[in-house]
Amino acid sequence: MSAGDWIGRDLGERTIAYSDRDVILYALAVGAAAHQLDLVFEDRLRVLPTFGLTLAQWAPDVMAEAGAFGPQSVHGSQNLQVHAPLERSGELRMRARVGDVWDKGSAAVYTVIIECDAFTATWGIFAPGQGGFGGDRGPSSAPHELGAEVAELPLQTVENQAALYRLTGDRHHIHIDPDAAAQIGQPRPILQGLCTLAAATLPLAAHRGAHPADLTSLDGRFSGMVLPGDMLTVVADQEGRFSVLRGTETAISHGRAVFS
Numbered sequence: 001m002s003a004g005d006w007i008g009r010d011l012g013e014r015t016i017a018y019s020d021r022d023v024i025l026y027a028l029a030v031g032a033a034a035h036q037l038d039l040v041f042e043d044r045l046r047v048l049p050t051f052g053l054t055l056a057q058w059a060p061d062v063m064a065e066a067g068a069f070g071p072q073s074v075h076g077s078q079n080l081q082v083h084a085p086l087e088r089s090g091e092l093r094m095r096a097r098v099g100d101v102w103d104k105g106s107a108a109v110y111t112v113i114i115e116c117d118a119f120t121a122t123w124g125i126f127a128p129g130q131g132g133f134g135g136d137r138g139p140s141s142a143p144h145e146l147g148a149e150v151a152e153l154p155l156q157t158v159e160n161q162a163a164l165y166r167l168t169g170d171r172h173h174i175h176i177d178p179d180a181a182a183q184i185g186q187p188r189p190i191l192q193g194l195c196t197l198a199a200a201t202l203p204l205a206a207h208r209g210a211h212p213a214d215l216t217s218l219d220g221r222f223s224g225m226v227l228p229g230d231m232l233t234v235v236a237d238q239e240g241r242f243s244v245l246r247g248t249e250t251a252i253s254h255g256r257a258v259f260s
């Protein structure tokens with residue numbers, strides 16, 4: 001089956017239940033501090049909208065289990081459009097489908113779209129070696145030109161962050177098993193792209209004078225690996241565009257975060 005055969009496929013529906021414990025664990029895993037009581041204390045809890053992405057992880061996993069992606073495939077990009085706040089606990093009924101599959105020649109880029117009342121989320125999965133199936137190349141977008149006035153926001157990741165974040169739903173072995181990390185050429189287990197992206201929304205919200213739970217729209221392209229413990233810098237402009245840097249290398253490009 002070629003990558004192009006996945007275009008438009010229905011991935012079905014799933015209802016996932018969650019508790020306030022899941023919401024708090026998620027907030028801690030993406031870097032919320034103990035004093036941010038409305039992210040970590042059930043009596044005041046507000047839900048980070050990116051928590052919905054952990055609930056939607058089943059959809060790209062369904063494709064992976066069906067053998068759609070090769071072992072070198074990585075999470076390439078993420079979009080999240082928030083429609084309504086998530087409840088502190090409850091269940092979410094989601095429907096998923098494959099959108100476009102772009103043919104980049106040496107790679108395929110799959111888009112996986114998950115919809116529910118609370119959000120629409122679109123995964124981009126970059127699959128080396130699966131291009132060349134005669135499909136459309138798709139859009140080619142250069143990284144954002146940030147505006148003239150930029151802020152440099154420190155983002156410290158911690159050594160056990162990938163191990164903690166995986167308990168929120170992403171149990172891929174490259175985030176915990178040194179042998180699996182070595183197979184993709186990494187010196188040790190890597191941080192989940194969605195963990196880095198969600199972590200960036202905390203300093204971005206602070207910079208905008210917003211609450212992180214008031215995120216309405218998020219975009220990012222995973223351009224380079226992050227290792228747990230890395231010191232990162234979020235470079236953000238006044239329009240919500242941002243990049244995440246790891247030293248001189250870009251970890252997330254094409255970033256945009258909008259808060260209400």
Ligand SMILES: C/C=C/C(=O)SCCNC(=O)CCNC(=O)[C@H](O)C(C)(C)COP(=O)(O)OP(=O)(O)OC[C@H]1O[C@@H](n2cnc3c(N)ncnc32)[C@H](O)[C@@H]1OP(=O)(O)O
Pocket residue numbers: 074075076077104109124126137138139140141172190191192193194221222223224225226
């Ligand atoms: C299961 C869970 C896994 C994870 O969570 S892994 C952690 C998060 N992910 C990562 O850390 C990935 C880090 N990024 C990378 O390693 C690389 O970055 C990529 C392998 C994704 C791509 O690098 P390269 O092979 O050098 O691609 P190119 O030559 O820059 O671009 C080839 C074409 O592909 C498009 N493209 C590149 N990156 C992405 C992307 N991330 N999402 C969608 N499209 C992408 C470009 O635009 C271009 O296409 P055009 O020539 O038509 O312009």
